[in-house]
Amino acid sequence: MARLNFIVIMILLLLGQCVWAEEVPYTLEDRDRLIRVEAKIEDIDKRFEQIDKRFEQVERRIERLENVMIWGFGLLFTTMIGLLGFVLWDRRTALSPAIRKNKELEERNDKIVKALKEYAYKEPKLAEILRNVGLM
Structure with a gap:
């Protein structure tokens, strides 16, 4: 039995040694296949470079659009604030003469009413008219 195990x-x-000693030959077909694979890889690299260039162009366009939008919004808000300031300024300058004129008319009206009341003490007909109107 030991002898059988030894054999x-x-x-x-x-x-096992015969299997290890066998060498895989590098054929002409393998070489051609490797050349084709390298050519395809170079084509893929070129396509990636083209895609990168397109992405850079798109990024530049987006940046330009962002700048235009920022300037546009800035101009819009500046215009709105300027318009609001103009409206407030115009309101004050337009109302002040009207307020002044209104005060003058009220003072004049008060003077006329006072003069009529004083004259009504001397004239009974005028006093009666002023009572009917509600000024006395």
């Missing part, structure tokens, strides 16, 4: 082990060891 089996020797056969296995000898077969």
Whole structure:
């Protein structure tokens, strides 16, 4: 039995060495295939470079649009604030003469009413008219 085990082990060891000694040849077909693969990889690299250039162009366009929008909104808000300031200024300058004129008319009206009341003490007909109107 030991002898049978020894023979089996020797056969296995000898077969294993034969398998290790075999060399894989590099054929012309393998070389051509490698050249085609390298060419395809170069084409893919060129396409990636083109895509990168397109992305850069799109990014530049987006940046320009952002700048235009920022300037546009800034101009819009500046115009709105300027218009609001103009409206407030115009309101004050337009109302002040009207307020002044209204005060003058009220003072004049008060003077006329006072003069009529004083004259009504001397004239009973005028006093009666002023009572009917509600000024006395």
